[in-house]
Amino acid sequence: MISLRALKDRTAGGVMFFLTIASLLLVVAMGVGLYFKSSPVLADHSLGELLFSSSWHPMKGEFGFLPFLMGTLWVTGIAVILFLPVALLAAIYLTEYARPAVRKYVFPALDILAGLPSVIYGVWGTLLIIPWISEWLAPHFVEFSTGYTALAGGVVLGVMILPLMVSLFIELFTSVPSELRDASTSLGATRWQTVKRVVLRKSVTGILAAVVLAVSRAFGETIAVLMVCGNLPEVPRSIFNACYPLPALIANNYGEMLSFPQYEAALMFAAMILFVVILLFNLISRIILYRMEKRFA
Amino acid sequence: MKSLIKYFTFTSELRSDEQSEENILGRRQRIFRPDYKFVRGKDESEIRAEGLNIHIKERHILKDVNLALPDKKITCVIGPSGCGKSTLLKTFNRLIDSVEGIRIEGKVLLNGEDIIGSGQDITRLRRKMGLVSQKPCPLPMSIFENVAYGCRIHGLANKRKLKMVVKHYLEAVGLWEEVCDRLNTPAVRLSIGQQQRLCLARSLAVEPQFILADEATSALDPISSKTIEELFVKLKRNYSIIMVTHTLRQALRIADYVVFMYMGEIIEAGDAQQVFNDPKHELTKKYLSGAFS
Missing domain, CATH: 1.20.5 (Single alpha-helices involved in coiled-coils or other helix-helix interfaces)
Incomplete structure (x- = not known):
């Protein structure tokens, strides 16, 4: 019983x-x-054509997703390249150098930043970054730019994922045992040497995991990026070209185009690409992490 | 090349006779850090504390500590938990600085030079003070890199010299035989006892003048702790060793000089023989007889 x-x-x-x-x-x-x-569009077109053609003419039934894939990659890449170092250094400063009083005010501020709706970042980008690029930065490199560029998308996206990355890194660095720091400093290492050789080394797998998380977030970010990156279905040739990331494509067109079954299927396919890319990205990084942990532990 | 061969033959083990011990010291200086000189003060003892008071926030941790520790001897700091032993030790290499709300008054003289002032080059000071902590704490890198770490941060990049240094100090702590075929494996794979000896080798590799040991054997099994104790006894020819210990028997076995602390004060300090056999202070007698711990 x-x-x-x-x-x-x-x-x-x-x-x-x-x-x-x-x-x-x-x-x-x-x-x-x-x-x-998305099967209707898959039935009419081969997977290779959909993924690697850059001709996007929905009315003629041509669906080449390369511009959107590249747009997503460019924007995410720029965001990570520009803001990963910033996030790392900020987290190092806050955990290793800053006085407790500084931390007390900066930590909550970071959480607020991370919680802001993305549309606000979009507006900020349109008001500040776009004019800055078109009037100040771009003239040094190209003849003309509207400012609505892959760079703008990258900067806005980077600023958005920055607080997320900093909080994750802070979490990581504070979990490094203080005995390790003591061991290093008692050998006469400076704080910077300790950070470089011990703290970063100890948290290298964690840093990778944090970047994966931030990138996954960046892949899917829609509104803010859509507002600043120009939305032209072309493969960008430089950071001063407009681009059109996948989520922006879906958000801009879904709803309007429901009357064209092929078009709707194409947008569904775009969503599926996003889904698969994020899934694969997470899976592969997990495997890499697992391998690395095994090697270091 | 000749000198290299000579080096390897002479470091084959840490010999007990005075002659080769001095040799090791001389050779050590030649491998790494030729500019190194012990600057000795007028006094015989190299660490002196004068009127040392430490407050952490509102708490008075060390109360008017006056001490003179003998050179090239094993000094054991004993006393019940929370009496300020570790704080005292951490003051010597200024690791105490990272504690929040710390206030230090008084002087700590190292070779006649006050180390408490803000003008001190802390990295130079810490290098003179090898630290062996309670729990062995290998850095997240290979066995080789752990020992080479200190030399690298002080600017030694020459591979051949690094190899010599690493071999030398692993031999000095009796670890070479055990790990010479796996120098590139992560240090955390060693047993706890081996890790502690590795940490000792790592500290020795930066040529300290002192070894500060904070309950260095309390996390180890009896055999490993015995190895460490024996190492300390060997090492006191070249280093001044200051160890905090909870084990009275350990202090009895190896101490030359004993400092008994209670509630942040030095109750009694003197030669081990005298303190253990004929304690002057009532509290010391009680502590030694096991009335409290």
């Missing part, structure tokens, strides 16, 4: 198991749904 307490315990376990599995199945369902929705 099972007691009531044990019964409750078992039921609770079962329910939680079911809920966990259900939420995982949701992800699978999403993938499957996207696949079926």
